[in-house]
Amino acid sequence: MLSVEQDDEQAVREIIEMFKGKKGITIQLLSKIQNTFGYLPQEVISKVSKELDIPEATLYGVATFYAMFRFKPLGKYTIKLCRGTACHVQGSLLIAQEVMRYLGVSEGETTDDGLFTLELVACLGCCSLAPVMMVEDDVYGRLTPDKAVKVLESYRKAERGE
């Protein structure tokens, strides 16, 4: 992943070339920008808007409509805590509250140390393991509030080299 401060002219150029003259590409375009930079930087949006002749309002309109897009960088680990039905009836709200307390963040926020971003998601589709959360690509099932916090503590410990 590149940061905007780095020399990313080239990356933006490539994105523009990739989508030039194509129709119906707004979502893929935004996904590509987000995959490259980790989020949707304002300066990249405005540059792409000019070059591809798509109004900024259109790009922001689409970007704010879909849950996947974000305007701030993510933490090192993204937590996806499932709030689907099966998880709900197995107590996922209590887990969410406990995780928020432990991390000191609300939904969608990143911890001050930049380690975790907490996302509450509609359904991860692993209902038989409910309640479930994912940390990056790893799935943790049959959680309790206590277990969930222990999982996150293990990431913190690993980060400190313990």
Place this chain on the structure above:
Amino acid sequence: MAKIAVRVGMASCGLASGAEPVYKELKELLEGKEVTLKQVGCIGLCSYEPLVEVDIDGKRTIYGDMTPALAQELVNSSFSPTQALREKIVYSDEIKEAPENRRMNKQVRIVLANCGIIDPEKIDEAISRGAYEALTKALKAMSPEEVIDEVYRSGLRGRGGAGFPTGLKWKFTRQAKGEPKYIICNADEGDPGAFMDRSVLEGDPHTVIEGMIICAYAVGASHGYIYCRAEYPLAIKRLNIALNQARQRNFLGNNILGSSFNFDIEIKEGAGAFVCGEETALMASIEGKRGMPRPRPPFPAESGVWGKPTNINNVETYANVPWIIRHGADNFARYGTEKSKGTKVFALAGKVAKGGLVEVPMGMPIREVIFDIGGGIAEGKKIKAVQMGGPSGGCIPSWLLDTPIDYESITATGAIMGSGGMIVLDETSCVVDVAKFFLNFTQRESCGKCPFCRIGTKRMLEILERISDGKGKMEDLDLLYELALQVKEGSLCGLGQTAPNPVLTTLKYFREEYEAHVKDRCCPAKVCPSLIHYVIDSEKCIGCTRCARICPVGAITGKVKEPHKIDDSKCVRCGQCKQTCPVSAISVE
């Protein structure tokens, strides 16, 4: 010599439960042996993951809760189960008393015929089980009209939930004027608690692709889209592999199988918006716009994506098509009821003993699915209701469990068939809480275009919050009911029109539970946080301090070996103290 095949379930759930190390262990141990080892999709016995199936000359034995150590034992014993392994058998063709035989034998597998059997990343395995035979038959021996007629006669209806006759929909698209025509597969499975389509896409992508190709031939389309939610990365990966393999075999591309028919499929990834499961919103999203629905007519068959005639069906609908063409409409119509033919796949979850993916013939009573297949309620509790159809559906109470699964009967209860989410609720589930949960979901996912849905769902949610906070009035119940009817009537698309269903059904069947929240300020199921209190029984408490240590807000105090106390004003009702107490001294009042 016996032919031995070993299959490891490696769909999302299996991987999450640790199938990967089991597979690796088997791979190492079976190196150079005359045994085929395969990664397969969902076998459907989700509560036993990771699962390993051993197939000896066609006789299957499925082992659950497998570990690398058990895998080693399996190989070392040359697949004749030792005592430790015997305990892990969940299904067997040979051992009659295996615990899940009944569950497996009650099912009819049309859509899931290959799921959990083939390696979804190898087209030859799908072909050896009959994939693309239907396509060959349709292209070589049937006219497009004959294909449509066959699908129509089979009685197949849309499995996305609404139940529109599939053959009729295809006919409309075929007859519509305008070129080119498109077909879309709706794989934006957004209902929380539903994972049927994900399992099919991960376990047998070819059946969906083949169904789409047959549909394209029938309606005269040259281009297809699969709109899949981005939350399903494994499904997208396997679809891409399957599409490429299908192209190499000329099942896709130009002059398919030597005919003059050209067709290809493109995957479009969703970006996280529940409303995009609605067909007009989905098409807007494919065009790269905000996924907002529009009024119908015109229906997609006349004016769909890019303003052209478009046929749109969901994953499960397409997955039925190859079977129908291969085995004939009459054979398909043998399953089911008069108006609902074939089978339906359900994702069984919630407070059921053994959740999982099941496929049952239409017409089976709900009770059989939950008790005979799902093993009843977990922890011996009593069933209260079953929630069908996700946020668009409703709660069917325990006294209506003999309702047969068909579109009309389910609709008559106030719920909907939906795409196949079946969430079981027991006596510890609060219906006000469940209704609030779904309203919270639909309210957040409302696209905001029409006021009934945008404002109506918000106001309904506020009323529900008041009730569950113990601040509701009796008039609120009537207001809630009236508002629910208006949102249902006045909303533009399916999302708003069905959003009140969870409220309407719970009000209809469980009004006394709502009243308890309002009149008695009490939550009978002991769920709503504002209406419950955690208390420690000083007689039972042994003063072990575990609860005081686990309490995240320091609400519990007490000396070692003396009874503890909970400060109710500090307590956040997380319930961790109750779970951790070794002598069950903590209860909820």
